[in-house]
Amino acid sequence: MSKMQPVRGTHDILPDDYRRFAHVIDSARDVARLYGYREMATPIFEFTELFARGIGETTDVVSKEMYTFTDRGNESLTLRPEYTAGICRAFVSNGDLAQQLPLKIFAAGPMFRYERPQKGRQRQFHQIDLEVLGAPEPGADIEVISVAADILDRLGILDRCVLKLNSLGDPESRQVYRKVLVEYYSAHLDKLSEDSKSRLQRNPLRILDSKDEGDKAINAKAPSFADYLNQASRDFFAAVQDGLTAAGIGFEIDPALVRGLDYYTHTAFEFVTSHIGAQGTVLGGGRYDGLIAELGGPPTAGIGWAGGIERMMMLCNDPAPLPRPVVMAPLGAAAEAKALGLARTLRRQGISVEQDYRGNMKRRMQRANKLNARAVLIIGDDELAKGVAQLKDLDSGEQREVALDALAELLKA
RNA sequence: GCGGCCGUAGCUCAGGUGGUUAGAGCGCCAGAUUGUGAUUCUGGAUGUCGCCGGUUCAAGUCCGGUCGGCCGCCCCA
Numbered sequence: 052m053s054k055m056q057p058v059r060g061t062h063d064i065l066p067d068d069y070r071r072f073a074h075v076i077d078s079a080r081d082v083a084r085l086y087g088y089r090e091m092a093t094p095i096f097e098f099t100e101l102f103a104r105g106i107g108e109t110t111d112v113v114s115k116e117m118y119t120f121t122d123r124g125n126e127s128l129t130l131r132p133e134y135t136a137g138i139c140r141a142f143v144s145n146g147d148l149a150q151q152l153p154l155k156i157f158a159a160g161p162m163f164r165y166e167r168p169q170k171g172r173q174r175q176f177h178q179i180d181l182e183v184l185g186a187p188e189p190g191a192d193i194e195v196i197s198v199a200a201d202i203l204d205r206l207g208i209l210d211r212c213v214l215k216l217n218s219l220g221d222p223e224s225r226q227v228y229r230k231v232l233v234e235y236y237s238a239h240l241d242k243l244s245e246d247s248k249s250r251l252q253r254n255p256l257r258i259l260d261s262k263d264e265g266d267k268a269i270n271a272k273a274p275s276f277a278d279y280l281n282q283a284s285r286d287f288f289a290a291v292q293d294g295l296t297a298a299g300i301g302f303e304i305d306p307a308l309v310r311g312l313d314y315y316t317h318t319a320f321e322f323v324t325s326h327i328g329a330q331g332t333v334l335g336g337g338r339y340d341g342l343i344a345e346l347g348g349p350p351t352a353g354i355g356w357a358g359g360i361e362r363m364m365m366l367c368n369d370p371a372p373l374p375r376p377v378v379m380a381p382l383g384a385a386a387e388a389k390a391l392g393l394a395r396t397l398r399r400q401g402i403s404v405e406q407d408y409r410g411n412m413k414r415r416m417q418r419a420n421k422l423n424a425r426a427v428l429i430i431g432d433d434e435l436a437k438g439v440a441q442l443k444d445l446d447s448g449e450q451r452e453v454a455l456d457a458l459a460e461l462l463k464a
Numbered sequence: 465g466c467g468g469c470c471g472u473a474g475c476u477c478a479g480g481u482g483g484u485u486a487g488a489g490c491g492c493c494a495g496a497u498u499g500u501g502a503u504u505c506u507g508g509a510u511g512u513c514g515c516c517g518g519u520u521c522a523a524g525u526c527c528g529g530u531c532g533g534c535c536g537c538c539c540c541a
Contacts, residue, residue: 056514059532111539115465133541162541167465169534171541178541246538262537311539321541328534332541359541382499416501424501431499445501 060166060174072177074370075363076159078205079179083157086198088181090157093137099127105136105346107313109253116164118174130163133312134180134357135339136346142184143348152185152351159360171330171362181336182355184343189287191354192318192338193294199334199356200300203322208366212322212333214301217308218288219256219319220280222341228279229255239269260307276306287317314339318354327365334358376403377462378419382412382431390430393455400459420445428458 057063064072080090099119106113118130131137138156142148158180166172181198183191196214203209219225232255236243243251244263251258259270280288295302302320310319321335336356343351377397381390387408394404405422407415412429419427429441440458443450453461 056532116539164540166539168532169536172539173541176541249538257539329536330540335541357541362541380500412499413501415499418501420501427500429499433499441499443500448501450500 058174060168060172062173062175068364070370070373071364071367072360075206075360075367076179079159079202079358080157082202082205083181083198085201086155086194088155088157088198090159091138091141092158092160093134093141094131095161095163096128096130097137097140099129101136101140101346102129102132105139105314105342106133110311110313112164112312116166118163118165132162132164134158134160134162134178135182135312135314135342135353135355138180138182138355139184139343139346139348139353142343142351143346149185149349149351153191154182154184156180156182156184156355158182162357169330170328171359171365173361177360178357179360180355180357182353184353185351186354187340187352189290189294189318191352192291193298195336195354195356196295196320197298197300199322199336199358202358203334203363206363206367208324208333208363211326211366212324213303214295214320214322215305215308216292216295216302216318216320217305218276218280218284218291218317219309219315219337220276220284221287221316224279224281224284225316227281228274228276231274231279232256232258235273236269242269254309254311256309257311260309284317291318310335310337314342314345316340320356322358324366327362330362332359333362333366374403375423375425376405378405378407378415378422378424378427380407380412380415380419380427380429382429383435385432386430386435389435390428393428393430393458397459397462400463402459402462426462 083090099117102117103113108114112132117132120128122128138158142154148154159178160180161175161177163175165174168174179202181195183195200209200214203212220228233251236247236251236255236258240248240251242265243258244261244266247258247261247263247266250261256276258266259273261267261270292302292304308319308321310321315337317338317340319335319337322333323331324333325331327333334356336354338352338354340352342353343349379390379394381387390406394406397404405419405424407418409415410418416427424445426445427443429443434440434452437452438455439452440455441450442453442458442461
């Protein structure tokens, strides 16, 4: 621990930034609610086993990025690296939820991954998350993507994002394709990059997305997943595409879009942008029909996504300005006492009031100015005796005497 | 985990080839008739030059390490 610095890859969210942080969550929650999603929360840490099994032992997230520790009871626990596994665990833990299908959930909170930080990547970061459990129909895929698009639109950033879409097929198609791919790449093993050689073991589909020039040449002739999707997978993918088109949501098919977590099937999608550096994925997700059964629950379809709050913050507009306060500036003990009650009365009527209790007149005016106040209410002994206050408008500089009784109506206007 | 760039006041930065008390703008503080801001004027404080060690008579300036930031790879939100 050196000096008083936050841990690498973690950041304080100071008040100015927090407004934008909360703006992203508030907007997302609001849109999700319009679609009938309910908000819930799960613990920030779970048994390590949950993530290892759910996400996949060979994935990067599990094999090298988890914050894992042993607690005093000698249990291996892990700070959650993503939200889906925890929500599915909660579904399995709380049998009651299985009676509420399709279960439509919105959630938000911090995630933790031990990675090298860079722009748009932190060790503690925050996500908004949307999941639908118990809906195997493509309609759920369409809805979930539609919610995402509407949230990005609400934030004013949809036009700077592109929706990329792909199908990873059902397990049967995927297995066949995977086998074909491994055969193909194995025949070109000597020409593959080192990264891709290790991908061949862990996740051969990833080679398709390689940035290595040599790999790209090999990829040009690689067998295409589209040719290996079975009829059911093709129909499903077509239905999703048709639905998005009907909903007026533009997308691009990206055959190289392969998501890193093992549990995905069928639909995979990402909203990406080129405006925030190399980490261009703003929001991504897909279908995971096998996950809940894998965790020991009743076979239940699932689809969802996670969106990076910090990444959205980098793109989005500032939230609407806060209502400007009125500053209450009483001078003297009697006036201060009177002002306390008056301020509460005004606030109860929805007027933002900052009570000032320090300094001379000049200092108070300066402070009011820094607070971006719209007006200052000055109450001294003279005013107190007359039952009035001096109301100074800080924009025009005009000042006039108003009766205390009339203040609320006047300030509400 | 790998490769590259960077680290000077609260913020943005300037400080040729190492040489006396380290600078600017913005911001901050204090004054310009003690019940009136923002504008203007005047004055002031700002810093162990990220940290530790080394080379040197002498280091903000060179070297090594470390911490942190940024960019790329891996991967992802």
